[in-house]
Amino acid sequence: MKKILCSILFLLSLSLYGNEEIAKWYESYPFPNPYDATILGSSMIMTPGVSEKILKKNYEIPTKEEGELPENLWNHHKFRFSLVKQKQKAPLIFLLAGTGSDYNSRRMELFQRILYDAGFHIISISSQMTVNFIASASRFHIPGLLEEDSRDMYAIMKKAYQLVEKEIEVSDFFLTGYSLGATNAAFLSKLDEEEQFFNFKRVFMVNPAVNLYSSAGQLDRYLNQVTGKDVRNLEKILEALLMKVKEEAKNEYVGLNSEGIYKYFQGNHFSEQEKAALVGLAFRINAIDLNYVSDLLAKTGVYTKVDEHIKKFSPMLSYFAKVKFADFGTYVDKIALPYYQKKLGKRYLKDKLIAESSLHGIEDYLKHSSKIVAVTNEDELILSKEDFSFLRNTMGNRVFVYPKGGHCGNMFYTPNVQVMLRFLKEGVFVNEK
Structure with a gap:
């Protein structure tokens, strides 16, 4: 199934990546209403050939001593994440969940299936706004300052990889996320360039929030x-x-x-x-x-x-x-x-x-980092006109705006999947050759 999907994706990629071709696809997008798209489209595969089931293993990282947390958080002494692995040497991508979503949520599962079929190992990380992350992985237990959040996430990502690295053979490291996870990805990319632990090859942001507040x-x-x-x-x-x-x-x-x-x-x-x-x-x-x-x-x-x-x-x-x-x-x-x-x-x-809860804090980095791209939608529910202007002025041709989809309602639609995978695998974005 994986080989079939990859063949479909890359055959179509030869002619799909211009504005006109994408516009044609969106003439038949099933959710013209942004609320319908957000609620329904964000939880269904709209790409043919994706595996129905994949093998996934859940892990726990002990981070708190027994009794260190209040009794009603007794089941959050360990940070939880998952790994989907290839049988052979492959690139590893960290998948970051949207606001308040866990590593094993429906949207994360759909991303895992797509990325596995495309040949990636996948480590899935919960949002910093989840109870498990706040309790087990946050130093201050007060998420929202994105630079501080990224330090917490980076630390737990390193621990997650170190826990599973003997089980997988990795060629390169990649990073993606949706919603708040996409915003996190930008901060993590900057931090990783300073720390140089993963040396992420490419970073793909899906429907990022510009200003969390x-x-x-x-x-x-x-x-x-x-x-x-x-x-x-x-x-x-x-x-x-x-x-x-x-x-x-x-x-x-x-x-x-x-x-x-x-x-x-x-x-x-x-x-x-x-x-x-x-x-x-x-x-x-x-x-x-x-x-x-x-x-x-x-x-x-x-x-x-x-x-x-x-x-x-x-x-x-x-x-x-x-x-x-x-x-x-x-x-x-x-x-x-x-x-x-x-x-x-x-x-x-x-x-x-508020400024530290925003992409504005890393504007200069986003302007000059060619390995980061972003996609969003014209009818995005969480962006203002000023947010759209910021993305366009900051990222230029490294941001692409689809005509429909609401908030994350087209993440699994065929052209979106193809745009994402072509960039991750080939480094080629929309309208590039």
Whole structure:
């Protein structure tokens, strides 16, 4: 199956990579609505010939001593990741998950199948916004400052590779990610050029966030249009979702993530505003986790008492009342900013924090690094006009904007897959020969 897919991809690549050819493909793209694309398209393969199943092995890296974490985080003393390996010598690509997504999420699984068929070993790394990463791999337990996050990610990526390096033979190292994972990839590429551990050959960014704070604000606005910022309205939506995904939930809250929300979308009819709200809600669920877990581990005392003893099976839902469905902006204002002001001094202002949560901090690097390219969409839900201008002005012909797809809704569409694989394997991007 792998040989069949590769043959298809590279035969088509001879004529596919101009703007006109891609535009023709998008005349038949199945999700013209950006919300439909984001919710449905981001979780389905739209490329023929991709393997249905591949062998994958999960690993754990011990990072915390028993008793070092609160009891209700008892299962996060080890950092979890996965490896998909080729039988022969092959390039190794690190695959970075989007905001709040785990290494084994649906989107990561689809990427793994595509990249395996293209001949890569794959190490999959969870987002720094997941509970497992915050608890087991984050030094400060306060993610969001992208340079600091990249140092945490780089350290755990090295440990992951060192754990499996005797099992695989590697020719070169590559890096890719989607959404926040794409943004992380840019920072990691810069750090790796300084550290020179992996020496990444090429870096492919899929639908990156330019400014984490403004993107989060946009997603929150989608949700607030329906809830009116009223917690009671949000509770009603969550109750309906909990009923829908209860068969997957291990307690009142586990299992209610972006994938559970997107499953709820299928088979139901929603207005445009309601679709937008579901996209926003998927992000808000992660923000609730982020507020609670960061406060608990960094001992900021916002939602949990510093000396509070939380039992092993304390239900997470009971903390909703304390967190009050807090969004990412609340996380910045109540937890991240005060924490870093205490650490760095009161002169560390919010504008500085927001800037350090943005690609603007590595603008010069992005301008001059020829090994990094990015793709995004005209109807991208998390980018502003200023963000598009930044990408175009900074990366020039190393960024390509597809006509449709919402946020990550076309990652697995045939032309997108071909563009990605041709760059990773040959170093040739759109409109290059």
